[in-house]
Amino acid sequence: MKTRVAIIGAGPAGLLLSHLLEREGIESIIVEAQSSDFVLGRFRAGLLEAASVDVLDEAGLSERLHRDGLEHRGVYVQWPGTKRSVDFVERGGRPVWVYGQSELTRDLSDARFAAGQQMYYNVSDVALHDVDSSAPFLTGVDATGRSIRIDADVIVGCDGFAGVSRDSLPQSLRAVYERRYPHSWLGFFADVPPSSDQIIFAWHPEGFAMHTMRSASISRFHLQVDPHDHISAWSDDRIWETTARRLGSGDNDWTLHAGPITEKSILPLRCRITTPMRHARLFLAGDAAHVVPPTGAKGLNLAIADVTLLARALGAWKRGDESLANAYSDSALRRVWRAAEFSWSWSSALHTTGDPFDDQLQLAQLDWLTSSPTGGAGLAEKFSGVPIAFG
């Protein structure tokens, strides 16, 4: 097979990239290791920055998002005895949208099927070849066990954290930056309407807790836990008791509504960034190049920003101008590092360390972010995001 752009991975990055490329008049083929059902069934991030929504609006992909998604102007930040609302719009930012990643993936996938996108699911043993030549190609084994080869002008690795494409960056050029955080998140979904009209970020001496939502009937929660904790030690009763305590259920007439827990897991918090995001005819986008802790909800937004820049760059290159393609890695990484900084500083303000001195510093930081116009404006900008642009 032959195409202009061979895309590895049919997550949000790969699917959106193929859509945006089509709008640039560029054909692509996607290969995906998993089945379509598996990809669509994955529950993950669910907060979209305004700039991400702009991209989906312009691409004609946001009808269901505007119908079923929840627009939020801000968040609550609280600690025992205090609850403050940070209104992003009042502080110079823009609203964010709560919309499950699985819903977005379904919208993207439906749009690609409707457009007749060439997509191959259940492809194993994907390997990249000759990425530093002008004739790179992919090989793999399709769902029927047949060997396939895809020749392309460029290959884009959208294959996520566990993908293979970043291994094709030459060792001599590759730099990997990694931070493992000293705590993990216990995340769970519950079939219960949200107990709050906005997302709650709660500092508590026992550890961080977060209440967010997927829809009017599904709530999502996160609890700071020890990295050595095992999910089997967390019964549903223990989870609800801990969540109610940390979120201050019963204080100021606010009550947490419990319900059936439908999914629970423990996730280590980590940041890993691989640079550069381009080498010769290989480009990386999304989790394939970077993962950031979920505290700032930036992972999905970074994937959208990467492929937005990349589609523009490949469009310009097709018209004979390679300058944006040359600028892609630096421009994407600028945004990635800003998100890494936000995820780090926001996580650091909220996750307790067990040291009373740290507790007081964190409370001072949260007080400043939620009461000072300067602190609030910074938090609003970091949360709601900045326009997606080269430079």
Ligand code: APR
């Ligand atoms: N060959 C083909 N496909 C692969 C391979 C491989 N060797 N390895 C991984 N994949 C596929 C995965 O099965 C997955 O469907 O690549 C896809 C990568 O998708 P995601 O992991 O969702 O990553 P991405 O598209 O970059 O989405 C951005 O940021 O923070 C997160 O939750 C957010 O998942 C979202 C992500």
